[in-house]
Amino acid sequence: DAKTTQPPSMDCAEGRAANLPCNHSTISGNEYVYWYRQIHSQGPQYIIHGLKNNETNEMASLIITEDRKSSTLILPHATLRDTAVYYCTDIFGNEKLTFGTGTRLTIIP
Amino acid sequence: EAGVAQSPRYKIIEKRQSVAFWCNPISGHATLYWYQQILGQGPKLLIQFQNNGVVDDSQLPKDRFSAERLKGVDSTLKIQPAKLEDSAVYLCASQLQYSGANVLTFGAGSRLTVL
Secondary structure (H helix, E strand, O other), rough: OOOOOOOEEEEEEOOOOOOEEOOOOOOOOOOOEEEEEOOOOOEEEEEEEEEOOOOOOOOOEEEEOOOOOOEEEEOOOOHHHOOEEEEEEEEOOOOOOOOOOOEEEEOOO | OOOOOOOOEEHHHHHHOEEEEEEEEOOOOOOOOOOOOOOOOEEOOOOOEEEEEEEOOOOOOOOOEEEEEEOOOOOEEEEEOOEEEEEEEEEEEEOOOOOOOOOOOEEOEEEEOOO
């Protein structure tokens, strides 16, 4: 069973910020939050991860609430190439990476 | 750097036939994974190798699936005999020796259709 809960689908207008939510109801203190995405006909691609603090890299920003029960992945200026399925998970150390069904994000021109 | 290479990209077989998938990980990556992704679902881990040894194969249906990683580099996943429910994309991923982050690099996958 998936450890996280995500909405099955979302739409976002091209050029706007896409905010993808994730609930981590069973997360423990030492588990990191990870986000991956999967573009059609490709394998999953790592985006970002974090523990407690907000994180930003060249792809996205990650906001983690203070109680760590939810996170939000932010794509600041969505493009058509960001259309994909986005997966969030929480894992400890070198625990195996597991995936739920994710959120299908569609960027609308 | 070159990515994770997989072949074939597509394979169609009839049930009870056998099939093999090949994976060449990123050079220097000690850890290799095989995942199965059924249409509409997230990837599911089948087996994990560390160099040429199996770390976890608890989710591998061993009556029909087998995998090996000879010499700790390339890996092969075999299904014999195939069933209809084996229709899926088989994804290979590799990772440097664990260094504090679970960053896996995936290949494009091999799509299997069992008729």
